[in-house]
Amino acid sequence: MTLSNVSVGYDGEAVVKSASFQLLEGQIGCLLGPSGCGKSTLLRAIAGFESLMTGEIRIDGQVISSQSISVNPEHRHIGMVFQDIALFPHLTIAQNIAFGLSAWPKDVAQQRVTYLLDLVGLAGFQSRYPHSLSGGQQQRVALARAIAPKPKLLLMDEPFSGLDAKLREELVPDIRAILQHEKMSALLVTHDQMEAFAMADQVSVMAAGEVHQTGSPYQIYHRPETRFVASFIGHGDFLAATVCGPDCVHSDLGNIRSELDHGFADATQVDLLVRPDDILHDDDSEFVGVIVSKWFRGSHFLYRVALSSGKVVYCFASSHHNHAVGQEIGLSVHLDHLVMFSRQ
Numbered sequence: 423m424t425l426s427n428v429s430v431g432y433d434g435e436a437v438v439k440s441a442s443f444q445l446l447e448g449q450i451g452c453l454l455g456p457s458g459c460g461k462s463t464l465l466r467a468i469a470g471f472e473s474l475m476t477g478e479i480r481i482d483g484q485v486i487s488s489q490s491i492s493v494n495p496e497h498r499h500i501g502m503v504f505q506d507i508a509l510f511p512h513l514t515i516a517q518n519i520a521f522g523l524s525a526w527p528k529d530v531a532q533q534r535v536t537y538l539l540d541l542v543g544l545a546g547f548q549s550r551y552p553h554s555l556s557g558g559q560q561q562r563v564a565l566a567r568a569i570a571p572k573p574k575l576l577l578m579d580e581p582f583s584g585l586d587a588k589l590r591e592e593l594v595p596d597i598r599a600i601l602q603h604e605k606m607s608a609l610l611v612t613h614d615q616m617e618a619f620a621m622a623d624q625v626s627v628m629a630a631g632e633v634h635q636t637g638s639p640y641q642i643y644h645r646p647e648t649r650f651v652a653s654f655i656g657h658g659d660f661l662a663a664t665v666c667g668p669d670c671v672h673s674d675l676g677n678i679r680s681e682l683d684h685g686f687a688d689a690t691q692v693d694l695l696v697r698p699d700d701i702l703h704d705d706d707s708e709f710v711g712v713i714v715s716k717w718f719r720g721s722h723f724l725y726r727v728a729l730s731s732g733k734v735v736y737c738f739a740s741s742h743h744n745h746a747v748g749q750e751i752g753l754s755v756h757l758d759h760l761v762m763f764s765r766q
């Protein structure tokens with residue numbers, strides 16, 4: 423699927439502005455952004471429920487939406503899964519999954535239902551009714567129902583947000599594995615970055631109707647291209663810094679050199695992004711900071727430490743290094759690539 427300069431809005435006002443990205447066949451993409459940024463509106467436009475103000479949407483090279491073309495939603499071959507699972511309560515699980523297969527020969531449809539029941543881990547549940555299934559099981563049925571007719575694309579709008587955290591953690595990798603097994607292209611909407619990272623090959627980060635960046639979860643975290651993406655994804659702080667060479671920058675952390683040239687001119691005032699995993703606790707280091715707060719995360723501690731300048735940054739430490747608030751600890755800096763933005 424390819425989106426080119428897609429704008430969508432209500433009453434003539436664009437709430438999605440010139441969105442462009444491509445989702446390759448078999449890939450799982452994600453629209454990630456804060457509430458109200460336009461994720462669901464864009465998803466509805468792809469499904470065919472909103473018309474475009476500008477741009478076009480193609481699937482398999484064919485335009486399905488533009489200002490002059492709008493293929494009917496039912497002819498787009500797009501499957502959908504929503505937060506409110508909305509299974510048909512009076513139909514059995516097998517009948518729910520078979521719902522989109524009425525045009526298929528009966529025996530082929532039956533085989534497909536049996537195959538999908540097995541794929542989503544619900545073999546033996548075919549005669550049960552939705553009310554007798556847990557939330558997670560119902561969401562698996564909703565997925566099986568959506569992918570049964572082999573759509574070209576599956577759209578999922580916050581499909582896990584009605585489920586508790588533990589169940590979500592179990593279900594997300596399962597659903598990803600099912601989609602990968604079926605080589606199903608899918609686009610997920612979420613505001614939960616851990617869910618996006620666990621599910622998607624490619625994440626498009628949105629803010630105020632604009633797609634700021636599309637990339638792998640790794641790129642989005644380690645190579646954010648805008649200040650918004652840098653602050654919205656993960657934890658981090660901006661340190662005031664001054665460029666001191668093509669691969670060098672000076673800040674409260676001293677002179678830091680990166681593997682690559684950063685592209686800023688000498689003496690430019692910048693804000694340098696520092697993530698928790700860029701500053702590690704190191705007993706042997708003479709560079710120190712004072713702990714101002716701490717969080718125990720099971721496998722590790724996340725400390726907030728004040729540098730000598732007073733600037734506070736995150737610091738990552740293994741859970742064996744349990745230090746008290748107020749204590750001075752050694753720090754080592756591990757910034758391999760520099761993420762910087764011109765000082766605002």
Ligand SMILES: Nc1ncnc2c1ncn2[C@@H]1O[C@H](COP(=O)(O)OP(=O)(O)OP(=O)(O)O)[C@@H](O)[C@H]1O
Pocket residue numbers: 432437455456457458459460461462463464613
């Ligand atoms: N039917 C509508 N008519 C007018 N404005 C709408 C309509 N639907 C959504 N909006 C507005 O469009 C903007 C984007 O909403 P949208 O639901 O697409 O955002 P979202 O990123 O999916 O948010 P959330 O995560 O809270 O669902 C919001 O300002 C919203 O109020």
